[in-house]
Amino acid sequence: MINSHVSSFAGMPVLPFTPGMTPPDDPSAVAWRLEVEEFDADPEEFAGLVRAMLDEVPPETVRAVVVGEWGEAYERPLPVDLLVDAASRWTGLRALYLADLTYEQCEISWLNHGDVTPLLAAYPGLEVLWIRGAQGLRLEPVRHTGLRELRFESGGLPGAVVRAVGGCDLPELRRLDLWLGRADYGGDATVDDLAAVLAGERLPAVRHLAPCNAEIADAVAAAVATAPVVGRLEVLDLSMGALTDEGATALLTGQPLTHLRRLDLHHHFLSEEVAASVVAALPGVEVDVSDAQTAEEYDGRAYRFTAVGE
Structure with a gap:
């Protein structure tokens, strides 16, 4: 999941851009990867890489871009201004x-971002936006008629970002992934933020809809149980979190939920009995209750962990 780079994105193979390379016959058929080699590279190195790609790859053919290491990602926010x-x-x-x-390059909860709102204004035709990491991440509510897929991957997604997503007017969005994460990694979102x-x-x-990887998975499940969007x-994806029998019962x-095609609960803390009851209650629905976890005892209490944290 976060131990290797994507090999394909938006239905296209990923091709790293290297200055001086010979572009493929159809540059629009690949997702271009922009990444500097050294984790502590000077900011100018990544800026130069972007300029070189703009000069060497016909810019009107570029359909997808994957940004990797931009230099000291654990300290410097991703330079959104270059993309804008x-x-x-x-x-x-x-x-x-x-x-x-x-x-290995940078823990997900150490990745630095800033305000990504200008990207949505700059690219009205953007259909897919994935963002990994949430340290310093900011978003303002906007209207965007192009987005079909919006994905936030994090070990802790700030409540302010979740509220901003809810405040956005996204009439064409078909898929929304929110990795809510844990409080000790900045995931302070509540069910009120998800309202x-x-x-x-x-x-x-x-x-x-995937409000997943949630430390507060039981509360999220209870809120989803009466949510109009369902x-x-x-x-419906509530996977990767700390879901227990309480949340599944709610x-x-x-x-x-019998209208669903798929209910994803993998990586959970359900008892075998409750997991089986969820499957039995939803005939015809693909229910994933794999990857059962066991709570760990710590300081006299049961500790349940999300799949992605630090």
Whole structure:
């Protein structure tokens, strides 16, 4: 998951850009990877890489960009301004992945970001936006009619970012992934912060919802049980979190879920009996209750962990 780089993105193979390389016959058929080799590279090195790609790859052919190491990612925010400045030339950009770094390069909760709102303004045709890491991440509510897929990968997603997502007007968004994470890594979001997302009023097209990797998975499940957005979903993903029998029971006693195509609960803390009851209650639904976890005792209490933290 976060121990290797993506080999494909937005349905295209990833190709690292190297200055002086010979571009493929069809530059629009690959997702271009921008990354400096050294973790402590000077900021100018990444800026030069972006300029070289703008000069050497016909900019109107660029459909997808994956940003890897930009230099001291654990200290310097990803330079969004360079990508914003490129928007006048990358007119065909449809997919963007920020900070595809492995944990060996930088732990996910150490990755630094700033305000990503300008990207959405600069690229009105953007359809896919993935962001890894949430240290310093900021977002303001916006209207964007192009986005189909929005994904935040984090060990701790700030409540302010979750509220901002809920405040965005995204009429074409079909998939939303929110890795909520843990409080000790900045994941201070509550179910109240999720209220607008779960209401779904600004997400009329969403069909795949993943408020996952949550330390507060039981509270999220209880909120989802009565959430208006659920009725239109095809996929509900509450995986990777600290879900217990309490949360699963609340989910089953809420609104019907038999219309779902898939319910993903993998990496959970359910008893065998409750896990089996979830599967039995949803015939015809693909239910994933794999990767059962066992709580660890620490200082006299049960400790349950998310799949992705530090």
